[in-house]
Amino acid sequence: xxxxxxxxLTAAPGGATPGRGMEVISDEVRELFASCDVVFANLECTxxxxxxxxxxxxxISTETQMRSLCQSGIDVLTLGNNHTFDAxxxxxxxxxxxxxxxxxxxxxxxxxxxEAFQPAIVECKGITLAFLGTVDGSSGMHRFASxxxxxxxxNDTETVCEVIKALRGEVDFIIISPHWGKERFRVPSPGQxxxxxxxxxxxxxxxxxxxxxxxxxxxxxxxxxxxxxxxxFIPGNVYWDDGDILTWNRFERTxxxxxxxxxxxxxxxxxxxxxxxxxxxxxxETSGWGDHCLKQVNQLLTRGVTERRYRSEAFRxxxxxxxxxxxxxxxxxxxxFRHFQKGLQSFLTR
Numbered sequence: 001x002x003x004x005x006x007x008x009l010t011a012a013p014g015g016a017t018p019g020r021g022m023e024v025i026s027d028e029v030r031e032l033f034a035s036c037d038v039v040f041a042n043l044e045c046t047x048x049x050x051x052x053x054x055x056x057x058x059x060i061s062t063e064t065q066m067r068s069l070c071q072s073g074i075d076v077l078t079l080g081n082n083h084t085f086d087a088x089x090x091x092x093x094x095x096x097x098x099x100x101x102x103x104x105x106x107x108x109x110x111x112x113x114x115e116a117f118q119p120a121i122v123e124c125k126g127i128t129l130a131f132l133g134t135v136d137g138s139s140g141m142h143r144f145a146s147x148x149x150x151x152x153x154x155n156d157t158e159t160v161c162e163v164i165k166a167l168r169g170e171v172d173f174i175i176i177s178p179h180w181g182k183e184r185f186r187v188p189s190p191g192q193x194x195x196x197x198x199x200x201x202x203x204x205x206x207x208x209x210x211x212x213x214x215x216x217x218x219x220x221x222x223x224x225x226x227x228x229x230x231x232x233f234i235p236g237n238v239y240w241d242d243g244d245i246l247t248w249n250r251f252e253r254t255x256x257x258x259x260x261x262x263x264x265x266x267x268x269x270x271x272x273x274x275x276x277x278x279x280x281x282x283x284x285e286t287s288g289w290g291d292h293c294l295k296q297v298n299q300l301l302t303r304g305v306t307e308r309r310y311r312s313e314a315f316r317x318x319x320x321x322x323x324x325x326x327x328x329x330x331x332x333x334x335x336x337f338r339h340f341q342k343g344l345q346s347f348l349t350r
Contacts, residue, residue: 010236021068033073049090080108080133108133217301
């Protein structure tokens, strides 16, 4: 089994041509996916609809980009993320229907809460896998499923553990994919670690997280691999209505494919393979940079994530990084005095 990170198949609003799709995957990555029996990822975008949510940024794709998934080698996608309903129910329904047409299984969202918690079931070589996607409220998600309305499955510990326990006698492996954490943080919070351990204690075989858009560490807890964030896999540009564009730096364009070998006796092997978006294609990263990134985040996790260390990471991401990003000459030359005033005020009030 292979697990990849976030697929941001984005397109510029009103653009004449679609953005990048799965055609940007390199031959070596395609061969890696083809060598696996099951490939899983997080589809962090939606088809367009007549209405959109007021909150920006929105991550809206095109049918051309979505149809490129058909030739990607991906078998299962979680729709459990904070952008699945960016184009309201219509966008979700179009996405769901197109994935079903392409025979790609999905989980994490639905017409009601029962369907949102319905696992995607895969049977392969006598082994049955159940995939569950959930979304934490801190991600900015605005539409959680209810008894009567569509939405995503909430990442409530007690509820998720109940679903896991109900599935234990029906399948061989239960995979939980939570959308959680803080964007660009290299470590999960102590609360996330506690929650992931609760999922495993309830019977989950692995936890595959996403939302931070950067790599976070992996640990093995009671034989279960827990990847707190697999990072970006296809980091498409993110667009605002006023013309602003979010692009990604080198660390944010470095993701991970986790490879797991499963048998009826359990998980035999876990391997992390770094991948990089070099601007032209998504390729396996072999320069040493990707291994360095994985080593760094794994070491941060191994050291232990205390509340103090988590606050230090928050300071780095929320205060230092915005300042350092504007120290490049290309950015400094654009700045005016009012920008310095605004930046100083933001620094002092956070």
